[in-house]
Amino acid sequence: MILASNSARRQEILKDIGFNFKVLPADIDESSDREDLIEKIKDIAYKKAYHVAKFNRNEYVLAADTIVEINGEVLGKPKDENEAKIFLKKLSGNWHRVITAYSFINIERNILINEYEISEVKFYDLCEEQIEWYIKSKEPLDKAGAYGIQDKGRIFVEKINGDFFSIMGFPIAKFIKNLKELDIDIEKISKI
Template identity: 40%
Template structure:
Protein backbone atom coordinates (compact mmCIF):
# COMPACT_ATOMS: atom_id res chain seq x y z
CA UNK A 1 0.00 0.00 0.00
CA UNK A 2 1.32 3.41 -0.98
CA UNK A 3 0.81 6.17 1.61
CA UNK A 4 1.07 9.82 0.61
CA UNK A 5 1.24 12.89 2.81
CA UNK A 6 -0.24 15.80 0.85
CA UNK A 7 1.84 18.49 2.57
CA UNK A 8 5.08 20.43 2.23
CA UNK A 9 5.23 20.98 6.01
CA UNK A 10 8.40 19.69 7.66
CA UNK A 11 6.52 19.55 10.97
CA UNK A 12 3.82 17.29 9.51
CA UNK A 13 6.43 14.98 7.99
CA UNK A 14 8.23 14.73 11.34
CA UNK A 15 4.99 14.01 13.22
CA UNK A 16 3.75 11.45 10.69
CA UNK A 17 7.10 9.67 11.07
CA UNK A 18 6.10 8.93 14.66
CA UNK A 19 3.32 6.60 13.50
CA UNK A 20 4.38 5.62 9.96
CA UNK A 21 7.87 4.86 8.71
CA UNK A 22 7.06 4.39 5.04
CA UNK A 23 5.30 7.24 3.24
CA UNK A 24 6.03 9.73 0.53
CA UNK A 25 5.22 13.38 0.11
CA UNK A 26 3.32 14.94 -2.77
CA UNK A 27 2.57 18.60 -2.23
CA UNK A 28 -1.01 19.55 -3.00
CA UNK A 29 -1.62 22.30 -5.53
CA UNK A 30 -5.11 22.98 -4.18
CA UNK A 31 -6.08 26.66 -4.17
CA UNK A 32 -7.25 27.38 -0.62
CA UNK A 33 -8.98 30.56 -1.82
CA UNK A 34 -11.62 28.30 -3.41
CA UNK A 35 -13.01 27.59 0.08
CA UNK A 36 -14.75 30.63 1.56
CA UNK A 37 -14.87 30.92 5.34
CA UNK A 38 -18.51 30.59 6.39
CA UNK A 39 -18.07 31.15 10.14
CA UNK A 40 -17.82 27.43 11.01
CA UNK A 41 -14.11 26.85 11.62
CA UNK A 42 -14.37 23.05 12.01
CA UNK A 43 -16.15 22.71 8.69
CA UNK A 44 -13.77 25.18 7.04
CA UNK A 45 -10.58 23.27 7.95
CA UNK A 46 -12.19 19.96 6.96
CA UNK A 47 -13.04 21.39 3.52
CA UNK A 48 -9.48 22.70 3.10
CA UNK A 49 -8.00 19.33 4.06
CA UNK A 50 -10.38 17.49 1.73
CA UNK A 51 -9.52 19.84 -1.13
CA UNK A 52 -5.80 19.16 -0.64
CA UNK A 53 -6.40 15.42 -0.32
CA UNK A 54 -8.51 15.11 -3.47
CA UNK A 55 -6.12 17.31 -5.45
CA UNK A 56 -3.33 14.81 -4.78
CA UNK A 57 -5.66 11.83 -5.33
CA UNK A 58 -6.51 13.08 -8.82
CA UNK A 59 -2.82 13.45 -9.65
CA UNK A 60 -1.89 9.86 -8.77
CA UNK A 61 -2.44 6.83 -11.00
CA UNK A 62 -1.98 4.01 -8.50
CA UNK A 63 -5.14 2.75 -6.80
CA UNK A 64 -3.72 0.97 -3.75
CA UNK A 65 -3.02 4.37 -2.17
CA UNK A 66 -3.98 6.18 1.01
CA UNK A 67 -3.67 9.96 1.01
CA UNK A 68 -3.39 12.06 4.17
CA UNK A 69 -4.02 15.80 4.17
CA UNK A 70 -4.27 18.34 6.95
CA UNK A 71 -4.88 22.06 7.27
CA UNK A 72 -4.45 24.14 10.43
CA UNK A 73 -5.74 27.60 11.32
CA UNK A 74 -5.86 29.76 14.43
CA UNK A 75 -9.22 31.21 15.45
CA UNK A 76 -9.55 34.22 17.73
CA UNK A 77 -12.99 35.65 18.48
CA UNK A 78 -14.50 34.14 15.30
CA UNK A 79 -11.65 35.51 13.15
CA UNK A 80 -9.39 33.07 11.30
CA UNK A 81 -5.67 33.79 11.39
CA UNK A 82 -3.71 32.04 8.67
CA UNK A 83 -0.03 32.48 7.81
CA UNK A 84 1.19 36.08 7.97
CA UNK A 85 2.24 37.65 4.67
CA UNK A 86 4.73 40.10 6.17
CA UNK A 87 6.24 41.43 9.42
CA UNK A 88 3.39 43.89 9.99
CA UNK A 89 0.75 41.17 9.70
CA UNK A 90 2.75 38.87 11.99
CA UNK A 91 3.05 41.64 14.57
CA UNK A 92 -0.69 42.36 14.40
CA UNK A 93 -1.59 38.68 14.83
CA UNK A 94 0.71 38.21 17.82
CA UNK A 95 -0.52 41.45 19.39
CA UNK A 96 -4.12 40.14 19.08
CA UNK A 97 -3.17 36.77 20.59
CA UNK A 98 -1.28 38.38 23.47
CA UNK A 99 -3.04 37.76 26.80
CA UNK A 100 -5.96 36.00 25.11
CA UNK A 101 -7.36 32.51 24.65
CA UNK A 102 -7.51 31.30 21.06
CA UNK A 103 -8.35 28.03 19.34
CA UNK A 104 -6.24 26.02 16.94
CA UNK A 105 -8.25 23.94 14.47
CA UNK A 106 -6.89 21.25 12.21
CA UNK A 107 -8.90 19.58 9.51
CA UNK A 108 -7.79 16.06 8.69
CA UNK A 109 -8.74 14.10 5.59
CA UNK A 110 -7.73 10.52 4.82
CA UNK A 111 -8.74 8.98 1.49
CA UNK A 112 -8.35 5.32 0.56
CA UNK A 113 -8.29 5.34 -3.22
CA UNK A 114 -8.65 1.55 -3.51
CA UNK A 115 -12.10 1.36 -1.92
CA UNK A 116 -13.03 5.04 -2.40
CA UNK A 117 -13.54 5.62 1.32
CA UNK A 118 -12.89 9.00 2.88
CA UNK A 119 -12.82 10.19 6.48
CA UNK A 120 -12.67 13.85 7.46
CA UNK A 121 -12.38 15.12 11.01
CA UNK A 122 -11.48 18.28 12.81
CA UNK A 123 -9.61 18.74 16.06
CA UNK A 124 -9.67 21.85 18.24
CA UNK A 125 -7.15 22.83 20.91
CA UNK A 126 -7.55 25.83 23.23
CA UNK A 127 -4.40 27.88 23.85
CA UNK A 128 -3.88 30.82 26.22
CA UNK A 129 -1.03 33.24 25.63
CA UNK A 130 0.61 35.32 28.34
CA UNK A 131 0.70 39.06 27.77
CA UNK A 132 3.51 39.79 25.32
CA UNK A 133 5.53 42.98 25.17
CA UNK A 134 6.06 44.66 21.80
CA UNK A 135 9.80 44.03 22.24
CA UNK A 136 9.25 40.27 22.70
CA UNK A 137 6.98 40.14 19.64
CA UNK A 138 9.54 42.04 17.54
CA UNK A 139 12.35 39.75 18.72
CA UNK A 140 10.28 36.72 17.70
CA UNK A 141 9.46 38.20 14.29
CA UNK A 142 13.15 38.88 13.67
CA UNK A 143 13.77 35.13 14.09
CA UNK A 144 11.71 34.61 10.87
CA UNK A 145 9.92 31.73 12.65
CA UNK A 146 6.35 33.13 12.33
CA UNK A 147 6.10 33.27 8.54
CA UNK A 148 5.06 29.76 7.60
CA UNK A 149 2.77 29.19 10.56
CA UNK A 150 -0.93 29.79 11.18
CA UNK A 151 -1.41 32.55 13.71
CA UNK A 152 2.24 33.62 13.23
CA UNK A 153 3.67 31.22 15.80
CA UNK A 154 5.06 27.75 16.26
CA UNK A 155 4.47 26.24 19.69
CA UNK A 156 7.36 23.82 19.16
CA UNK A 157 9.85 26.69 18.74
CA UNK A 158 10.67 29.88 20.62
CA UNK A 159 6.96 30.80 20.80
CA UNK A 160 6.46 27.94 23.24
CA UNK A 161 7.31 30.49 25.95
CA UNK A 162 4.21 32.50 24.97
CA UNK A 163 1.89 29.64 25.99
CA UNK A 164 0.47 29.93 29.49
CA UNK A 165 -2.09 27.12 29.16
CA UNK A 166 -3.13 24.50 26.63
CA UNK A 167 -6.29 22.41 26.66
CA UNK A 168 -6.36 19.64 24.06
CA UNK A 169 -3.92 17.99 21.67
CA UNK A 170 -0.47 19.59 21.64
CA UNK A 171 0.37 18.00 18.28
CA UNK A 172 -2.70 19.61 16.78
CA UNK A 173 -1.14 22.99 17.57
CA UNK A 174 2.11 21.85 15.92
CA UNK A 175 0.08 20.98 12.80
CA UNK A 176 -0.93 17.30 12.79
CA UNK A 177 -3.22 15.73 15.43
CA UNK A 178 -1.44 12.37 15.52
CA UNK A 179 -3.78 10.73 18.03
CA UNK A 180 -6.81 11.34 15.80
CA UNK A 181 -4.84 10.43 12.66
CA UNK A 182 -3.66 7.14 14.18
CA UNK A 183 -7.21 5.95 14.82
CA UNK A 184 -8.45 7.17 11.42
CA UNK A 185 -5.67 5.19 9.69
CA UNK A 186 -6.55 2.09 11.74
CA UNK A 187 -10.19 2.51 10.72
CA UNK A 188 -9.03 2.73 7.09
CA UNK A 189 -7.22 -0.59 7.45
CA UNK A 190 -3.70 0.80 7.34
CA UNK A 191 -1.28 -1.61 9.01
CA UNK A 192 0.48 0.47 11.67
Protein backbone atom coordinates in the same frame (compact mmCIF):
# COMPACT_ATOMS: atom_id res chain seq x y z
CA MET B 1 1.24 6.77 1.63
CA ILE B 2 1.40 10.25 0.12
CA LEU B 3 1.45 13.35 2.28
CA ALA B 4 -0.14 16.15 0.27
CA SER B 5 1.68 18.82 2.27
CA ASN B 6 5.08 20.49 2.50
CA SER B 7 4.68 21.02 6.26
CA ALA B 8 7.89 20.04 8.04
CA ARG B 9 5.90 19.71 11.25
CA ARG B 10 3.45 17.20 9.79
CA GLN B 11 6.31 15.23 8.27
CA GLU B 12 8.10 15.12 11.64
CA ILE B 13 4.98 13.95 13.50
CA LEU B 14 4.30 11.16 10.99
CA LYS B 15 7.95 10.00 10.78
CA ASP B 16 8.24 9.84 14.57
CA ILE B 17 5.36 7.33 14.67
CA GLY B 18 6.78 5.18 11.86
CA PHE B 19 4.93 6.20 8.71
CA ASN B 20 6.69 5.84 5.38
CA PHE B 21 5.46 8.39 2.90
CA LYS B 22 6.37 10.51 -0.05
CA VAL B 23 5.60 14.20 -0.12
CA LEU B 24 3.49 15.43 -3.01
CA PRO B 25 2.04 18.85 -2.10
CA ALA B 26 -1.35 19.75 -3.50
CA ASP B 27 -0.98 22.86 -5.62
CA ILE B 28 -4.51 24.21 -5.26
CA ASP B 29 -6.36 27.34 -4.31
CA GLU B 30 -6.78 26.89 -0.56
CA SER B 31 -10.18 28.50 -0.25
CA SER B 32 -13.68 27.28 0.45
CA ASP B 33 -17.16 28.68 0.02
CA ARG B 34 -18.45 26.90 3.12
CA GLU B 35 -19.97 29.23 5.71
CA ASP B 36 -19.17 27.30 8.88
CA LEU B 37 -15.52 27.69 9.91
CA ILE B 38 -14.97 24.02 10.77
CA GLU B 39 -16.64 22.89 7.54
CA LYS B 40 -14.45 25.36 5.65
CA ILE B 41 -11.23 23.92 7.14
CA LYS B 42 -12.41 20.35 6.53
CA ASP B 43 -13.28 21.27 2.93
CA ILE B 44 -9.81 22.69 2.30
CA ALA B 45 -8.12 19.58 3.74
CA TYR B 46 -10.38 17.38 1.60
CA LYS B 47 -9.65 19.39 -1.57
CA LYS B 48 -5.90 19.04 -0.97
CA ALA B 49 -6.14 15.28 -0.44
CA TYR B 50 -8.54 14.69 -3.33
CA HIS B 51 -6.43 16.75 -5.74
CA VAL B 52 -3.50 14.39 -5.18
CA ALA B 53 -5.62 11.22 -4.80
CA LYS B 54 -7.35 11.59 -8.18
CA PHE B 55 -3.94 11.14 -9.85
CA ASN B 56 -2.89 8.39 -7.40
CA ARG B 57 -6.07 6.33 -7.09
CA ASN B 58 -4.38 3.30 -5.50
CA GLU B 59 -2.45 5.27 -2.88
CA TYR B 60 -3.44 6.44 0.56
CA VAL B 61 -3.31 10.24 0.54
CA LEU B 62 -3.24 12.43 3.64
CA ALA B 63 -3.70 16.21 3.75
CA ALA B 64 -4.34 18.68 6.54
CA ASP B 65 -5.01 22.33 7.16
CA THR B 66 -4.54 24.34 10.36
CA ILE B 67 -5.93 27.73 11.29
CA VAL B 68 -5.84 29.93 14.37
CA GLU B 69 -9.08 31.67 15.35
CA ILE B 70 -9.57 34.37 17.95
CA ASN B 71 -12.93 36.01 18.63
CA GLY B 72 -14.26 34.86 15.27
CA GLU B 73 -11.26 36.15 13.30
CA VAL B 74 -9.11 33.66 11.40
CA LEU B 75 -5.35 34.24 11.59
CA GLY B 76 -3.68 32.36 8.75
CA LYS B 77 -0.03 32.58 7.81
CA PRO B 78 1.02 36.23 8.03
CA LYS B 79 1.88 37.84 4.70
CA ASP B 80 4.77 39.82 6.21
CA GLU B 81 6.48 40.83 9.46
CA ASN B 82 4.01 43.64 10.10
CA GLU B 83 1.03 41.29 9.92
CA ALA B 84 2.89 38.80 12.17
CA LYS B 85 3.27 41.56 14.75
CA ILE B 86 -0.46 42.37 14.52
CA PHE B 87 -1.35 38.69 15.01
CA LEU B 88 0.94 38.27 18.02
CA LYS B 89 -0.50 41.41 19.67
CA LYS B 90 -4.02 40.00 19.22
CA LEU B 91 -2.98 36.69 20.79
CA SER B 92 -1.12 38.35 23.68
CA GLY B 93 -2.80 37.57 27.01
CA ASN B 94 -5.74 35.83 25.33
CA TRP B 95 -7.21 32.41 24.62
CA HIS B 96 -7.53 31.34 21.00
CA ARG B 97 -8.55 28.21 19.14
CA VAL B 98 -6.35 26.13 16.86
CA ILE B 99 -8.35 24.04 14.43
CA THR B 100 -6.66 21.31 12.41
CA ALA B 101 -8.66 19.37 9.84
CA TYR B 102 -7.37 16.37 7.94
CA SER B 103 -8.48 14.13 5.09
CA PHE B 104 -7.28 10.62 4.37
CA ILE B 105 -8.35 9.18 1.02
CA ASN B 106 -7.88 6.02 -0.99
CA ILE B 107 -10.10 6.18 -4.06
CA GLU B 108 -9.65 2.52 -5.13
CA ARG B 109 -10.61 1.24 -1.68
CA ASN B 110 -13.37 3.84 -1.23
CA ILE B 111 -11.80 5.15 1.99
CA LEU B 112 -12.45 8.67 3.23
CA ILE B 113 -11.69 10.09 6.65
CA ASN B 114 -12.49 13.79 6.96
CA GLU B 115 -11.97 14.88 10.57
CA TYR B 116 -10.84 17.79 12.71
CA GLU B 117 -9.54 18.64 16.16
CA ILE B 118 -9.99 21.85 18.14
CA SER B 119 -7.55 22.88 20.85
CA GLU B 120 -7.40 26.05 22.91
CA VAL B 121 -4.23 27.99 23.68
CA LYS B 122 -3.71 30.82 26.16
CA PHE B 123 -0.81 33.21 25.63
CA TYR B 124 0.99 35.12 28.34
CA ASP B 125 0.93 38.90 27.98
CA LEU B 126 3.68 39.69 25.48
CA CYS B 127 5.81 42.80 25.57
CA GLU B 128 7.02 44.61 22.46
CA GLU B 129 10.56 43.31 22.98
CA GLN B 130 9.41 39.65 22.96
CA ILE B 131 7.37 40.17 19.80
CA GLU B 132 10.27 41.89 18.00
CA TRP B 133 12.68 39.14 19.09
CA TYR B 134 10.37 36.45 17.75
CA ILE B 135 9.72 38.21 14.46
CA LYS B 136 13.48 38.62 13.89
CA SER B 137 13.78 34.81 14.13
CA LYS B 138 11.58 34.58 10.97
CA GLU B 139 9.69 31.66 12.56
CA PRO B 140 6.27 33.34 12.59
CA LEU B 141 6.18 33.94 8.84
CA ASP B 142 5.21 30.41 7.73
CA LYS B 143 2.87 29.48 10.55
CA ALA B 144 -0.85 29.92 11.08
CA GLY B 145 -1.39 32.57 13.75
CA ALA B 146 2.26 33.65 13.41
CA TYR B 147 3.66 31.17 15.93
CA GLY B 148 4.81 27.60 16.31
CA ILE B 149 4.18 25.91 19.65
CA GLN B 150 7.04 23.48 18.98
CA ASP B 151 9.59 26.22 18.27
CA LYS B 152 10.58 29.48 19.95
CA GLY B 153 6.89 30.42 20.14
CA ARG B 154 6.47 27.91 22.97
CA ILE B 155 7.68 30.54 25.44
CA PHE B 156 4.48 32.54 24.85
CA VAL B 157 2.14 29.67 25.78
CA GLU B 158 0.70 29.81 29.28
CA LYS B 159 -1.84 26.94 28.96
CA ILE B 160 -3.36 24.58 26.45
CA ASN B 161 -6.62 22.65 26.47
CA GLY B 162 -6.51 19.89 23.90
CA ASP B 163 -4.06 18.08 21.69
CA PHE B 164 -0.52 19.48 21.54
CA PHE B 165 0.17 17.77 18.21
CA SER B 166 -2.98 19.21 16.68
CA ILE B 167 -1.70 22.66 17.64
CA MET B 168 1.63 21.71 16.08
CA GLY B 169 -0.19 20.80 12.86
CA PHE B 170 -1.54 17.24 12.99
CA PRO B 171 -3.63 15.35 15.63
CA ILE B 172 -1.73 12.08 15.31
CA ALA B 173 -3.48 10.21 18.15
CA LYS B 174 -6.93 10.84 16.68
CA PHE B 175 -5.66 9.83 13.23
CA ILE B 176 -4.28 6.52 14.59
CA LYS B 177 -7.68 5.93 16.22
CA ASN B 178 -9.35 6.54 12.82
CA LEU B 179 -7.00 4.01 11.19
CA LYS B 180 -7.78 1.44 13.89
CA GLU B 181 -11.48 1.87 13.05
CA LEU B 182 -10.54 0.87 9.47
CA ASP B 183 -8.71 -2.23 10.84
CA ILE B 184 -5.31 -0.69 10.13
CA ASP B 185 -3.27 -1.55 13.21
CA ILE B 186 -0.35 0.54 14.39
CA GLU B 187 2.03 -2.27 13.37
CA LYS B 188 0.84 -1.87 9.76
CA ILE B 189 1.21 1.90 9.44
CA SER B 190 4.61 1.73 7.79
CA LYS B 191 3.00 -0.26 4.96
CA ILE B 192 0.08 2.01 4.13
